[in-house]
Amino acid sequence: MHTESGAASSAIQLADFDIDSATGFVPSTAPVARLEPAWEVWELLLEEATRRKFCLGATLGLSDSEREKSELWRARVRTTAVLPITDLKCSEVVMRRAHSVLTFLLHFYVHTLPPEADVVIPASISLPLLQVSAQLEVPPVMAYSDDIMYNWALQEPTTDGVPTTDNLRSLASFTGAADEEAFYLAPVRVELRGAEALRIIQSVLDDLAADSPEITARTTDALTHLVPVIKLLREELLGVRTGCDPDFFYRNIRPWLVGAGSTDDRPWIFEGIERDPTLTQPKYLSGSSAAQSPLIQALDVFLGVQGAPSGPVDAASMSLSTPFAQRMRVYMARRHRALLHRLESQENRTLRSFVAGAQDAALSEAYNSALRALKEFRDAHMIIVTLYVIGPAKRVAREEAEAQGRNVVVPREDTMKGSAGGDLARLLKDFRDKTMGALIP
Numbered sequence: 001m002h003t004e005s006g007a008a009s010s011a012i013q014l015a016d017f018d019i020d021s022a023t024g025f026v027p028s029t030a031p032v033a034r035l036e037p038a039w040e041v042w043e044l045l046l047e048e049a050t051r052r053k054f055c056l057g058a059t060l061g062l063s064d065s066e067r068e069k070s071e072l073w074r075a076r077v078r079t080t081a082v083l084p085i086t087d088l089k090c091s092e093v094v095m096r097r098a099h100s101v102l103t104f105l106l107h108f109y110v111h112t113l114p115p116e117a118d119v120v121i122p123a124s125i126s127l128p129l130l131q132v133s134a135q136l137e138v139p140p141v142m143a144y145s146d147d148i149m150y151n152w153a154l155q156e157p158t159t160d161g162v163p164t165t166d167n168l169r170s171l172a173s174f175t176g177a178a179d180e181e182a183f184y185l186a187p188v189r190v191e192l193r194g195a196e197a198l199r200i201i202q203s204v205l206d207d208l209a210a211d212s213p214e215i216t217a218r219t220t221d222a223l224t225h226l227v228p229v230i231k232l233l234r235e236e237l238l239g240v241r242t243g244c245d246p247d248f249f250y251r252n253i254r255p256w257l258v259g260a261g262s263t264d265d266r267p268w269i270f271e272g273i274e275r276d277p278t279l280t281q282p283k284y285l286s287g288s289s290a291a292q293s294p295l296i297q298a299l300d301v302f303l304g305v306q307g308a309p310s311g312p313v314d315a316a317s318m319s320l321s322t323p324f325a326q327r328m329r330v331y332m333a334r335r336h337r338a339l340l341h342r343l344e345s346q347e348n349r350t351l352r353s354f355v356a357g358a359q360d361a362a363l364s365e366a367y368n369s370a371l372r373a374l375k376e377f378r379d380a381h382m383i384i385v386t387l388y389v390i391g392p393a394k395r396v397a398r399e400e401a402e403a404q405g406r407n408v409v410v411p412r413e414d415t416m417k418g419s420a421g422g423d424l425a426r427l428l429k430d431f432r433d434k435t436m437g438a439l440i441p
């Protein structure tokens with residue numbers, strides 16, 4: 001794009017959207033790992049919960065001593081003072097840590113409750129969480145940004161502090177197990193590899209806006225470069241298999257990430273909400289899912305995959321009938337969400353309309369190759385979901401039926417729900433079909 005003075009400017013400035021050109025949506029320096037002493041009590045409660053290895057409240061045959069162990073912790077949470085967040089407000093990165101810690105506490109609290117208990121979240125968690133969430137403009141529930149995007153540190157310190165795929169460890173954890181860390185770090189690596197994709201997106205949009213004479217060749221070249229980048233995303237995704245056991249994931253990690261309303265109908269009651277008139281009752285609280293990854297949606301929007309959501313989204317206007325990908329956006333950091341909106345509202349040509357109009361065989365092929373690579377990413381993702389969700393779900397159903405002397409009813413894939421509450425098989429197939437639907441004949 002050229003300004004009136006003739007100087008070149010970018011169609012999008014990645015930094016405006018809290019994106020680093022080297023690390024993409026992942027921050028280029030490690031997230032805050034511990035809150036200041038004023039909020040130390042939250043950090044201590046979290047440390048204790050992880051250390052004591054609580055069982056999920058819904059575990060079949062849970063012993064009285066296990067129940068007591070988590071109840072003692074919950075009682076302590078209930079008697080913890082409601083801490084003001086005023087001094088947290090001055091820093092977004094500190095508030096992110098606060099959101100992460102508070103949502104880990106929230107999910108520990110809720111998911112250790114006996115399955116028949118009402119879900120009443122004590123004011124010591126609910127009020128600061130609602131307030132921090134309002135500041136960050138994200139819902140008061142665990143999201144991808146809490147357990148993945150801002151939940152890592154460098155394994156070994158480096159002089160520049162910039163994260164790389166082979167130098168990461170995770171911070172907060174439910175189980176403290178290496179499998180959980182492997183599960184959290186695989187998507188961080190996907191996002192880090194995605195930085196290159198974002199640079200390519202930026203350069204293509206610049207070229208489209210500038211309408212230079214070499215635009216066809218340059219766009220062909222850029223899209224050709226995008227293909228191995230997407231293939232690398234696929235490799236990093238499949239890399240979760242090194243270190244994270246599928247059954248351990250399904251039984252011991254996934255249930256902690258679930259939000260309200262996705263697996264049972266007990267409402268989450270946020271105690272003390274009436275004490276702060278600026279707060280509103282949260283409406284829909286999906287669980288954490290990598291479907292909240294801004295990178296994959298950015299690729300969808302850029303490549304013109306149909307069904308990618310359009311228009312700004314906010315929690316207040318959402319309902320269960322809002323398309324899944326659009327609902328997932330509400331859980332993204334607000335500036336990442338803003339990038340997706342910006343990509344959609346490009347005043348200039350979209351990539352797809354440019355490719356379709358150019359009628360250039362090499363360009364169309366490069367574009368289609370990028371789409372095929374994204375489809376292959378989704379094929380690999382379906383393999384992961386089969387391995388980590390569908391297979392273990394069937395095994396658990398069989399074991400539970402046998403333990404209770406019932407006939408085994410293996411759950412049907414088309415009735416299974418994702419961790420964010422979507423209809424699993426249909427949803428994933430839909431995304432894959434839409435990716436292929438964008439191919440230019």
Ligand code: HEM
Pocket residue numbers: 183186187190191237240288289290291292293296297378381384385388389417418419420421422424427428431432
């Ligand atoms: C063990 C690893 C993983 C498991 C078990 C898993 C599971 C799932 C499930 C169950 C869904 C359905 C939606 C829902 O959550 O309700 C989903 C959707 C999705 N996941 Fe994953 N996922 C994993 C890793 C990843 C990674 C690393 C990424 C990329 C960073 C990713 C990106 C997505 C996307 C973009 C969707 C939305 C559907 C689509 O766009 O195709 N997932 N995932």
